Amino acid sequence: MIELTLPAGSFECALQAFKWGADAVYLGLTSFSARKGAKNFTIDELSVIKEIASKTGKKVYVTINTILNDEEMALLIPIIRTLDLLRIDALIIQDPGLASVVRSITPSLEIHASTQLAVHSVEGVKQLAELGFTRVVLSRELTLSEIEHIRRECPDISIKVFIHGAMCYGFSGLCMASNILTSRSANKGECSQICRSYFSNDDHRSIYPFSMKDLSSSKETIRTLKEIGIDSLKIEGRMKSPEYVAAAARYYRLLLDEKPDDIISEAKQHLDTAFSRDQSGGWLASYDKESVASARTTPSLITPAYPGHTGVSVGTLYPYRREHNGLYEVRFTEAAHLRDGLMVLLEKKGSISEAVKFSLSEMYDLSMKKLTRTESGEKVLIRLPQHISAENPVQLYRIKEHDATLSKEAKESGREFRHPAALSVVLCDDSVTVEISGLPEWTCSNVKQTLPLDIQDAKKIQMVKENIEKVFSQSDSRYINVESVSVTYGGTRELEWLFIPVSALKNVRRTVFNNLDRRIEEAINRPLGKMPAVQQKGIRLPERDSVSPIVCESVFFADLAGIADRLMRGEKAENLLKRIDRYLFVPLPPVCFNEQEAIGYLSQIRSLTDTPLLIGVNNIAHFSYFSDLSYIIDIYCYIANRESAALLSSMKPDCLGAYHWIERKIGDTADYPVVISDAGEDFTPLLFISRSCYRYDVLGLGCKGCTRNGHWEVTQNSRRYSVDVHNCITTVSEK
Numbered sequence: 001m002i003e004l005t006l007p008a009g010s011f012e013c014a015l016q017a018f019k020w021g022a023d024a025v026y027l028g029l030t031s032f033s034a035r036k037g038a039k040n041f042t043i044d045e046l047s048v049i050k051e052i053a054s055k056t057g058k059k060v061y062v063t064i065n066t067i068l069n070d071e072e073m074a075l076l077i078p079i080i081r082t083l084d085l086l087r088i089d090a091l092i093i094q095d096p097g098l099a100s101v102v103r104s105i106t107p108s109l110e111i112h113a114s115t116q117l118a119v120h121s122v123e124g125v126k127q128l129a130e131l132g133f134t135r136v137v138l139s140r141e142l143t144l145s146e147i148e149h150i151r152r153e154c155p156d157i158s159i160k161v162f163i164h165g166a167m168c169y170g171f172s173g174l175c176m177a178s179n180i181l182t183s184r185s186a187n188k189g190e191c192s193q194i195c196r197s198y199f200s201n202d203d204h205r206s207i208y209p210f211s212m213k214d215l216s217s218s219k220e221t222i223r224t225l226k227e228i229g230i231d232s233l234k235i236e237g238r239m240k241s242p243e244y245v246a247a248a249a250r251y252y253r254l255l256l257d258e259k260p261d262d263i264i265s266e267a268k269q270h271l272d273t274a275f276s277r278d279q280s281g282g283w284l285a286s287y288d289k290e291s292v293a294s295a296r297t298t299p300s301l302i303t304p305a306y307p308g309h310t311g312v313s314v315g316t317l318y319p320y321r322r323e324h325n326g327l328y329e330v331r332f333t334e335a336a337h338l339r340d341g342l343m344v345l346l347e348k349k350g351s352i353s354e355a356v357k358f359s360l361s362e363m364y365d366l367s368m369k370k371l372t373r374t375e376s377g378e379k380v381l382i383r384l385p386q387h388i389s390a391e392n393p394v395q396l397y398r399i400k401e402h403d404a405t406l407s408k409e410a411k412e413s414g415r416e417f418r419h420p421a422a423l424s425v426v427l428c429d430d431s432v433t434v435e436i437s438g439l440p441e442w443t444c445s446n447v448k449q450t451l452p453l454d455i456q457d458a459k460k461i462q463m464v465k466e467n468i469e470k471v472f473s474q475s476d477s478r479y480i481n482v483e484s485v486s487v488t489y490g491g492t493r494e495l496e497w498l499f500i501p502v503s504a505l506k507n508v509r510r511t512v513f514n515n516l517d518r519r520i521e522e523a524i525n526r527p528l529g530k531m532p533a534v535q536q537k538g539i540r541l542p543e544r545d546s547v548s549p550i551v552c553e554s555v556f557f558a559d560l561a562g563i564a565d566r567l568m569r570g571e572k573a574e575n576l577l578k579r580i581d582r583y584l585f586v587p588l589p590p591v592c593f594n595e596q597e598a599i600g601y602l603s604q605i606r607s608l609t610d611t612p613l614l615i616g617v618n619n620i621a622h623f624s625y626f627s628d629l630s631y632i633i634d635i636y637c638y639i640a641n642r643e644s645a646a647l648l649s650s651m652k653p654d655c656l657g658a659y660h661w662i663e664r665k666i667g668d669t670a671d672y673p674v675v676i677s678d679a680g681e682d683f684t685p686l687l688f689i690s691r692s693c694y695r696y697d698v699l700g701l702g703c704k705g706c707t708r709n710g711h712w713e714v715t716q717n718s719r720r721y722s723v724d725v726h727n728c729i730t731t732v733s734e735k
Contacts, residue, residue, distance in 0.1 A: 002226050002233060004256060005061070005160070006249050009040065009238035014049050014060075016246040016406060021253025024059035025049070026092060028189075028238065032064045032076060043082055047416035050086050054417060059089040065114035067187045067661060068095050070641045074527065077105065081524045084109045084440050085419045085479055090135065094173065094187070096620070097643030101528070103132045105442060110134045115162070116173035116187070117620060118636075120146075121595050122153045124621035129157045131620075131647075136160070137234065140167055141283050141691040144221070145290060146593065148228045158231040163222065164248060165236025167212040167282055167301075169195040170688035170732075174590055174636060176663070177687035180734065185663045187638065194687070196307040198352055199714040199721070201698075206350035209698045209714060209723075210688065210732070211307035213300075215282035219264070222255050240275055243404050247271040269334070272312045273401050278303045283691065291594075292727050295703035302697040306345055306353040311399035317344055317384075318393050327364065327381035330396060337373045338363060341400030344390065357399065358385050418481035423472050427464075427498075429455060429491040434472070434512045439480070443523045449512050455491075458499035465495065471505040476513040479520050531642065534673045537649070538657035539581055543680030544635055547578040547585050554724065555686060555731050556635065557587040557618060560601035564608070573609035580614055581656070583630060587616030590636040591689055591729060599625055614656060623651045633658035635679055640664060642672050649674035687721065688732040694723050 006022040008014035014025045027049070028040045041049070046062070053060045062083055068076065076098065083091065084106040091109060093099050094116035102111050112135040113119060113128045120139040128136050135158035138147065142161075151159055168175060175186050177194040184190035195210040215236075217225075225233065233256075235248050251267040272279075280286040280301055289296045315332035336342075340360045345353040362383040363371045374380050384390075419439065426433040435448040469485045489495045541547075548556045551563065563576050563586075577584040586605065592598045602625065606613055616634035617623060633639055633648050633655065640661040649655040650673075657675045660666040662685055669676040695701050695710050712723045713735070720735040 002256065003059075003231060004249070004252055005232055005234045006245055007165075007235060007238040007240065008049075008245070009240065010242065011041070011045050011049065012242040012406075013238075013240075013245040015052070016242045017249050018052065018056060018058050020246045020249035022058070022249045024061060024089070024232070025053075026061040026063055026234070026238075028063045029079065032066055032068070032072065032079075032189075043079075043086075044416060046083075046088075047086055048414055050088065051415050051417040054087075061090050061092055061112065062088050063092040063114065064098060065092055065094040065116045066189050067185075067638045067640045067663075068098060069664065069667070073097065073101065073641045073643060077101070077526075077528060078524045080106055080109070081440075081442060084442075085520070085524075086417055087419060092137065093133075095638070095641070095644060096131065096647050097641045097645075099131055099133065100643045100647045105528070106440065108440060112158075112160070113137060114173075115139055118171045118173040118590060119620060120171075121592065121619075121621045122150055123595050123624040124619060125150055125154045125157060125159075127620045127623050127651075129154065134158055135231070137162075139171060140215070141171060143287055143290065144224055144228070144284055147225075147230070147284075151228050151230065159229075160232035160234050161225060161230050161284075162215065162236060162282075163217040163225070163233045163284070164215055164252065165240075166277070167215050169210040169212055169690050169692060171591060171690070174689050175687070176685045177732070179663045180684060180687055187663060197716065199716045200350075201714050202712055206348075206352050207304040207698070208307045208352065209302065209304055209694065210690075211277075211303050212692065213280040213282075213303050214277040215284070216276070216279040217252075217255075217284060218281060219255055219258075221281060221285050222252070226256075237275075242406055244271070244274040246406060247274045269312055270401070273398055274404070275309050276312075277308065277310060287691075289703075289728065292708060296693075296696055300697040300700065301692050304698055305351060306355060308355060309399055310345075311341075311343065311397045313395050314342075314398045315396045316393050317390055317396045319390055324381055326383065327362075328384055328390065329379060330382055331377075331379050332374050332396075333376055334398070335373060335375050336360060336363075336398065337402040338371075339402035340398050343397045343399045344388065344394050345397075346388075346390070346394065356385070356388050358388070360402075418475065418477065419479055420483045421480040423482055423485045425468055425472060425485060425487045427453075427455075427468070427487065427489045427491065427495075429493065432508055434508070436480070436512075436516060438483075439520075442526075443520050447516055447519060449515060451508050451511060453500065453508060454504060456499045457493070458497050461496045462499055463496075464489075464498050464500060467500070467502060468505060471502060472509055474509070476510050478517050480513075480516070531646070531671065533671065536670075536673060536675050538632075538655060538675035540675055541580065541632060541657045541659060541677035543678075544659055544662075544683045545680060547580055547587075549577050549585075549587070551576050552726075554722065554733060555589075555726070557589045557616070559726065560586075560589070560598050560605065561727075564601040564604040567605060567608040573605070573611060580632070582612065583614035583656075584609060584611045585614050585616060585632075587634050588618050588622050588625070590618035591691070592619070592621070595621065602626070617648070623648075627652055630654040630656050632656050633674070635659050635662050635685060639676060642669075645669070645672040645674050645676065684734055686731050686733050688730070690730040690732070691728075692730060693728050694725055694730045 003023045005024040006017035008025040008027040090112045092112045094114040113133045115137040137160045178192045179185040182192040184192045247270045251271045286298045314334040318329045343357045364381045421438040424435040432453045433450040465487045475482045618634045618636040638661045639658045666678045710725045
């Protein structure tokens with residue numbers, strides 16, 4: 001069965017998700033999470049959620065989907081081992097170095113690739129499978145046919161797809177806007193949501209040009225994903241409320257279970273009221289462009305006038321009329337209740353709207369009889385806050401239901417999860433040996449302890465075996481739960497004629513478990529062994545902006561098709577590409593939806609020049625391109641720690657160097673296996689790389705007659721930004 005995974009930004013969210021139909025939740029810890037603004041989980045809270053999940057057949061995934069430096073990696077080691085003891089179902093990871101560490105120290109702990117890795121192609125998925133990832137959360141910018149192609153070509157790895165919630169303007173993991181403009185990195189869980197702020201365009205109108213509509217999947221889309229063979233469906237929203245999580249879990253559970261349409265429709269109303277912007281089918285169903293040459297016909301994916309929660313349209317608010325004595329007339333198209341939270345969007349100067357929110361505190365019929373609720377189709381009178389003046393008919397939205405507050409879910413007993421283990425107790429004439437098995441290998445696996453025990457002759461038959469099983473099944477350990485106890489006797493007397501005080505057995509048990517806990521704690525906190533000294537390979541790289549392709553310096557990576565075409569027409573490669581050492585540098589684009597075409601163009605470039613090529617790897621997929629070509633690890637691979645450097649520099653034979661993670665200052669990299677270079681103090685990467693076409697989605701211009709290229713400018717706080725479309729991919733950069 002396809003898995004339904006809900007976000008859990010808090011303990012209550014996780015409980016609501018499980019209650020209303022989620023098969024799994026994904027959540028973050030109080031550190032190392034891509035959603036620092038969520039409440040997130042302490043280890044103790046996570047342990048309780050894991051216990052609840054284990055009793056109900058649910059799964060718990062922990063997100064550590066940020067880029068890590070060396071100090072943070074060291075701090076994470078005890079956490080990773082603790083999560084392994086908690087039998088977390090998988091870690092969702094962005095940093096390749098962390099994936100390498102997890103495979104090394106906790107090989108039984110599954111790793112899933114975060115959407116932050118920007119994987120959107122067959123080769124990307126295959127590379128992650130080779131690195132030990134058992135599931136890939138695909139980029140949200142994929143169409144159903146592209147997902148189907150990946151599923152068909154990659155049958156042996158689990159695939160997860162987003163089906164609902166907020167969509168980022170830029171590819172997740174490639175977005176630098178927040179860091180560049182506010183010094184808050186989206187790759188550290190600090191995103192300031194620049195895409196939800198307004199800019200002025202070429203016409204000096206204020207708009208939200210980068211604010212995406214929310215994704216909402218239909219019954220048909222869900223059915224198609226099931227038929228394709230997708231393993232898991234994911235809903236966005238770790239910053240959202242428990243009410244949202246409950247409503248989302250219920251709605252999509254009803255869709256998956258193919259319940260009647262009227263029940264599904266009601267559930268959708270509750271979900272949209274809990275939180276929703278303007279909605280679309282996203283890339284899954286509202287983007288009908290399957291190739292660069294095809295034309296789009298679907299509505300815009302952008303909400304340029306207002307970026308926030310709009311809820312559900314419930315009617316039309318009409319202008320004030322004197323005879324209504326301060327009340328406004330509304331024609332409701334949905335039922336409404338007193339204390340519902342309502343909103344109107346009023347036009348401001350420019351092209352953006354101002355949201356005015358209020359509670360429905362008074363409601364009357366046209367004869368001035370007080371009402372507590374009204375049905376669809378009725379005309380009623382309501383009172384607005386004094387500062388609202390509606391001069392034209394406007395849409396009225398419900399953004400909160402009067403009875404939206406959920407009853408608190410019981411936290412069971414608050415019992416924490418303990419790793420299951422088996423005990424073997426061997427009794428001799430004057431001692432007892434306790435062996436504990438079933439623990440992860442890094443804890444020293446089987447732990448055997450022999451302790452003295454005063455065993456006397458009994459005056460009557462004793463239930464020795466039963467007493468031992470009962471005493472030792474009650475664990476004093478902070479870390480394990482005893483699931484089975486086996487008892488054997490290796491002494492010379494008859495077992496049932498032995499007398500062992502229960503208090504003596506309990507003392508042995510406490511000693512055994514205290515010693516066990518001490519050993520486990522030592523193992524949890526054991527640092528990684530110092531990596532052996534290595535001879536650094538590679539060369540010091542020049543500042544990154546000095547080696548961007550001459551023909552496309554503004555985006556920092558190569559237009560493979562354009563360069564191949566110009567070489568075919570006789571231009572010299574040296575006039576198109578910059579040199580690094582004796583090589584012509586070809587930085588590969590981090591986004592490429594047609595890999596075979598890209599590989600073909602790269603092959604053409606290679607054949608049309610006598611100078612050897614050096615490719616810049618900007619996506620995990622690129623490691624599959626031409627194993628005999630020299631390469632560097634370029635700016636979008638985020639080398640921030642030694643483990644990532646070691647892993648990525650070993651994936652192809654000839655790595656000539658790497659650029660350090662561009663969002664942080666370079667530290668001491670003397671012990672890295674590859675030479676690490678700074679991109680340069682003045683290097684400013686792109687704010688966004690987006691599949692949303694600015695010309696189509698913002699300016700409202702159709703594809704007919706379009707060259708699939710264009711240039712515009714926007715401003716914000718006196719800062720100017722270039723918006724460039726090339727082959728239907730939009731990039732935004734600071735001028």
